[in-house]
Amino acid sequence: MPNPSQHLSEWTIEQFAEGALPAAEQESAAAHLAGCAHCAAELEAYRALAHALSSLPRFEPSPSFADAVMARVRVTPPEPRPLAERLAEWLPSTTRGWLLAVGALAAPVLSLIAAVAFILWRPVASDDGLGRVILLRGHSTLRVWAEEALHRAVTSGLASHVASLYQSVIDVPAHSLVIALVVLAITVPISGWALVRLVRTPMGKRTYAN
Amino acid sequence: MTLALTQTDHDLVALARTGSEKAYRELLDRYQRPVFSLVYRMVRDRELAEDLAQETFIKVFNNLQHFNPKYKFSSWIFKIASNLTIDALRKKELDTISVDGSRNAVTTDEVEATRITVESRDENPEELLEAKELGAEIEEAIGRLRAEYRTAILLRHVEGRPYEEIAEIMGIPLGTVKTYIHRARAELRESLAHLRMEA
Numbered sequence A: 001m002p003n004p005s006q007h008l009s010e011w012t013i014e015q016f017a018e019g020a021l022p023a024a025e026q027e028s029a030a031a032h033l034a035g036c037a038h039c040a041a042e043l044e045a046y047r048a049l050a051h052a053l054s055s056l057p058r059f060e061p062s063p064s065f066a067d068a069v070m071a072r073v074r075v076t077p078p079e080p081r082p083l084a085e086r087l088a089e090w091l092p093s094t095t096r097g098w099l100l101a102v103g104a105l106a107a108p109v110l111s112l113i114a115a116v117a118f119i120l121w122r123p124v125a126s127d128d129g130l131g132r133v134i135l136l137r138g139h140s141t142l143r144v145w146a147e148e149a150l151h152r153a154v155t156s157g158l159a160s161h162v163a164s165l166y167q168s169v170i171d172v173p174a175h176s177l178v179i180a181l182v183v184l185a186i187t188v189p190i191s192g193w194a195l196v197r198l199v200r201t202p203m204g205k206r207t208y209a210n
Numbered sequence B: 001m002t003l004a005l006t007q008t009d010h011d012l013v014a015l016a017r018t019g020s021e022k023a024y025r026e027l028l029d030r031y032q033r034p035v036f037s038l039v040y041r042m043v044r045d046r047e048l049a050e051d052l053a054q055e056t057f058i059k060v061f062n063n064l065q066h067f068n069p070k071y072k073f074s075s076w077i078f079k080i081a082s083n084l085t086i087d088a089l090r091k092k093e094l095d096t097i098s099v100d101g102s103r104n105a106v107t108t109d110e111v112e113a114t115r116i117t118v119e120s121r122d123e124n125p126e127e128l129l130e131a132k133e134l135g136a137e138i139e140e141a142i143g144r145l146r147a148e149y150r151t152a153i154l155l156r157h158v159e160g161r162p163y164e165e166i167a168e169i170m171g172i173p174l175g176t177v178k179t180y181i182h183r184a185r186a187e188l189r190e191s192l193a194h195l196r197m198e199a
Helices: A010-017 A023-035 A037-054 A065-070 A083-088 A095-121 A129-136 A140-155 A160-170 A174-200 B009-017 B021-043 B046-062 B073-091 B108-114 B125-143 B147-158 B163-170 B174-191
Strands: none
Touching: A010 A023, A010 A037, A010 B174, A023 A037, A037 B125, A037 B147, A037 B174, A065 B021, A065 B046, A095 A174, B009 B021, B009 B073, B021 B046, B021 B073, B021 B125, B021 B147, B046 B073, B073 B147, B073 B163, B125 B147, B125 B174, B147 B163, B147 B174, B163 B174
């Protein structure tokens, strides 16, 4: 906020002329300029300089300029690259990238196996069409393994909340689980793909040519 | 194929990437005068300015595949032009200015051949002479500025680029751009104090 008894700084006058001051300062500067001949003259001088500069003409290069440039430009449509090369673009280029990619791909697969195992193990409690078919086709061995794994998890005391979570899940109708599986099957690979792309994206590198 | 004036620079870049020579020529048409003017005002030597401006376009066009559409095409081309020019200035000190022919021209024919052509403006002869004199004084004053101040003030007031874009073009912080422009204006005002300029 400028002091009414002092002149505005050159910087403030320039910023005022360009409308770059915050609203309150702009208003206060306008009030000062209205009553200060010195600052008003400074503003006028600034505007005259800006006007003179913006009125400077543009220079024309020689008439052969464009042709001289085009003679040295490679105007060729990009050649279609071999499939192997395009596929290679999607592969990680570092060990860290490979580890993350394997992790990202394994995550959805393991999630799916766990979810299928859960469904196969679950008692046939629903007469829903698809859910019932899946449940009836479940393999008993897989069911026993899943049951054992869950039993250990619950009884180990490591995760008592797992039991309550399990209970809440078991009450969910079978068709909800099928929907959840479909969603999982779509979203988890997408997240894995996104992760791989993220790892492959160069960080902090501009693509300017110079 | 006709390239509409409404096509953005990014559209033209995309077309050029597919091998359209018309797209390259449209980009040239849009930027050859601004780029050449900036470079010429920086180096103040027509032949060198032509070389540098050509070099700018060749570098830009041959690297279009690497252009990131996140940035403005104008920022990219001005950045390359400004970098090439400042490099050239560092290699060679250039202090003289003439809009009436190359400083290297010796014969009348050479002077005529290298004379700068400016865009015509609808003014009567008296106004034209006055504007030419004022323009020459301003060009002289700009020529005396430090290269960095010169680039910043030309981009701001002649090319009308916003501060943020100038910071991107010059690769310096926004605050530094403002300082350069402020100092350049102060020096210009001092140099041109004897002139009567009207807003």
